[in-house]
Amino acid sequence: MPTESPTITPKSKQLTQLSKPWNVIIYDDPVNLMEYVTKVIMRIFGYPKSQASSMMLEVHNLGRSIVWSGEKERAELYVQQLHEAQLTAGMEQSDK
Amino acid sequence: MKLGPTIDGRIKIEIDHSGDFYLLAEMLQDAAGDEQTTHLANHVGQHLDDEDWEEFVKPDLVVKFKQDILTVSNILAAAQDEQQKEFFISSEDAAAWYSTVNQARIFLEGKYELSELDEEYDPISGDPDLVEPFVKGRFYIQLQSLILEYLEF
Numbered sequence: 001m002p003t004e005s006p007t008i009t010p011k012s013k014q015l016t017q018l019s020k021p022w023n024v025i026i027y028d029d030p031v032n033l034m035e036y037v038t039k040v041i042m043r044i045f046g047y048p049k050s051q052a053s054s055m056m057l058e059v060h061n062l063g064r065s066i067v068w069s070g071e072k073e074r075a076e077l078y079v080q081q082l083h084e085a086q087l088t089a090g091m092e093q094s095d096k
Numbered sequence: 097m098k099l100g101p102t103i104d105g106r107i108k109i110e111i112d113h114s115g116d117f118y119l120l121a122e123m124l125q126d127a128a129g130d131e132q133t134t135h136l137a138n139h140v141g142q143h144l145d146d147e148d149w150e151e152f153v154k155p156d157l158v159v160k161f162k163q164d165i166l167t168v169s170n171i172l173a174a175a176q177d178e179q180q181k182e183f184f185i186s187s188e189d190a191a192a193w194y195s196t197v198n199q200a201r202i203f204l205e206g207k208y209e210l211s212e213l214d215e216e217y218d219p220i221s222g223d224p225d226l227v228e229p230f231v232k233g234r235f236y237i238q239l240q241s242l243i244l245e246y247l248e249f
Contacts, residue, residue, distance in 0.1 A: 025143070027143055029139075030205055030211035031198065031201050031202050031205050031211070032198070033237075033240065033241065033244060035244055035245075036194075036240075036244055039244070079144070080153055082140075083137070083140040083141060083153065083157055084157065084160060086136065086140060086161075086195065086198050086199075086202075087140065088139060088140050088142060088143065089140065089143070090141070090142075090143030090144045091144070
């Protein structure tokens with residue numbers, strides 16, 4: 001059935017789109033203390049202090065850091081927890 | 097006013113004179129000022145373009161931030177009513193305290209952009225309108241740093 005082949009392409013594109021992970025991002029702000037940002041990253045994501053500190057420094061020096069990637073629902077939960085901790089955070093779908 | 101950690105894992109606030117309660121009341125006012133909690137919720141979510149977040153998450157954040165201020169307000173009101181010369185921040189209330197101080201700092205930053213000032217900034221020779229927010233801002237950072245260093249939350 002050669003006539004069906006054109007419909008396959010968009011479906012496979014959609015599947016690829018759905019499977020792309022979501023990135024949780026923390027943005028820099030002038031108020032939150034660096035040690036606090038590290039502490040929040042450790043508490044929410046369970047990272048060791050060295051990794052959390054490295055992410056905090058990336059936020060501080062580059063303005064943002066991707067702190068987690070994965071499925072959308074979990075990313076939403078993490079963003080909400082970061083907001084409750086008064087960190088500026090968002091999420092975006094990875095382009096990879 | 098004197099602030100310091102205790103050996104049993106709390107922060108002690110010693111009141112030296114009645115003006116100290118004024119400064120703490122100012123902190124509450126800064127934290128709550130100008131629809132601050134709504135502003136703060138908008139601020140933390142500024143990079144999201146999500147109607148669900150606006151509808152379902154933001155209202156909860158506003159309630160939580162207000163509740164934190166109310167918790168600290170009640171502690172301070174009780175201390176003032178009982179004319180306590182000292183009272184404590186325990187780990188149990190640390191998150192509410194930290195949140196409230198943070199909200200006060202965010203309010204000051206939004207209004208006066210204190211983070212833009214040089215580290216060597218001298219409030220005495222600087223803009224007279226910045227003296228009070230500068231001093232309050234420094235106090236808030238000291239209090240927040242103590243909570244962060246000595247309390248589990």
